[in-house]
Amino acid sequence: MAVDPQDRCGDVAGCGFLISGIIHLSNSPVERPPDLWDQGCATDEIRNQFVIPAIIEVASANDPDSIIDIGCGSGYIAREVEAGGIAKGVAWRLLDYSTDMLSFARSRCTDIERTAFIRHDLRVEPRDIPKSILGYVAYTFLDFLLDETIALHVSDLIMEGGTLLVFLPDVLEDVIEAAGQDPAVLDEYRSGHCSLAKRDKFTSKNVLFEANRVENVIQLFLGAGLVLTHLRTHRSAKGKFHYMLSFRALSV
Ligand SMILES: C[S@@+](CC[C@H](N)C(=O)[O-])C[C@H]1O[C@@H](n2cnc3c(N)ncnc32)[C@H](O)[C@@H]1O
Incomplete structure (x- = not known):
């Protein structure tokens, strides 16, 4: 329907x-009860075998001093990326509009130093949020209608020269x-x-x-001034495809 x-x-x-x-x-x-979400993440093949290893790979290659998780949910992905051995001392920003998710994330992310928990609705322009050199959005765009304005708001969270990773399923x-x-x-x-x-x-x-459609997401972020640098595909055990789109925010 x-x-x-x-x-x-x-x-x-x-x-x-x-x-x-x-x-x-x-x-x-x-x-979305945060504890159920977190338990689901812990046994989820896609997050554990595709999303988290891909973020660790990009972070290890770029050695970022700031990372933002956009629509962080329970903070599972951020915790696992941090535990995966990226350099210590990164300024982490965990952004979500759900206070329940953020409080849960805060209670679980005690091992991550320098973490800011940011309550923000992506439909609103991010005025006071510091830009990060690496950002990722994992499955957040399943929750609301992505349009030109939201693509701009998300792009605004990334520094010039920085990288934005977008994870999404083939639907x-x-x-x-x-x-x-x-x-x-x-x-x-x-x-x-x-x-x-x-x-x-x-x-x-x-x-x-x-x-x-993946093409729609690409088009919206190109329209927001980012450049698509890479597209990675993962096929799950059930044969479903998932994508990581990698964008670069150009220096002006
Ligand atoms: C499908 S969950 C994904 C959570 C996490 N990225 C993951 O992959 O486990 C989407 C997350 O986006 C958040 N979210 C939904 N709409 C939002 C909005 N307008 N602004 C900020 N966060 C939003 C939800 O609260 C939820 O935590």
Whole structure:
């Protein structure tokens, strides 16, 4: 069932519940218990075998003095990247708009020195947030509609000459499955994006997730002034593809 994102005016994260085929939209953020999310991450093949090793590889090659995790959730990825042996003394910034996620992350990230926990909604211009030389966004764009403005806000968190890594799944199979019920979904996806109802595998909650074509995400960040330098693909044990897009913020 396709959902017009505009129907969700004022909906911060786009939370929907699928009950007997009817999507009930809520004005509250996605209900995602941080402890369940963290437990899910701990056994997640994609984060542990693709996302975290890729960030460690980029961080080891660039020796950043600041790293921002954009939409950090429970802080699992940041903790594992830090534990993975990158140089000590990095100024870490963990950004999320959920106070629950940030408090959980704060309680678990006690081993990371120099960590700032930043409550910020990416739909708002990041005025007072220091720019970082390396930033990553892992699956955060599943939660809300990525557009030109948000791409600019995310790019603004990265220093000139810095790197932004964007991790996202290939949603084609989900789109094809949803199109079986509502063929309009396919047309929306063709034009760049559609919204799909799906069970969250970590929390078992039914949520709406924003399914972006990879080309759409690339185009939005190019439009925000970044340059695509690398695209890495990972095929999960279940045969699903995931991508890491690597962008560079050019020096002006
Ligand atoms: C799918 S989770 C991913 C969490 C983490 N990056 C990971 O991969 O485990 C998305 C995260 O983005 C946060 N988020 C959603 N909408 C946001 C917004 N508008 N501004 C900031 N954070 C947001 C959510 O609270 C959640 O923690």
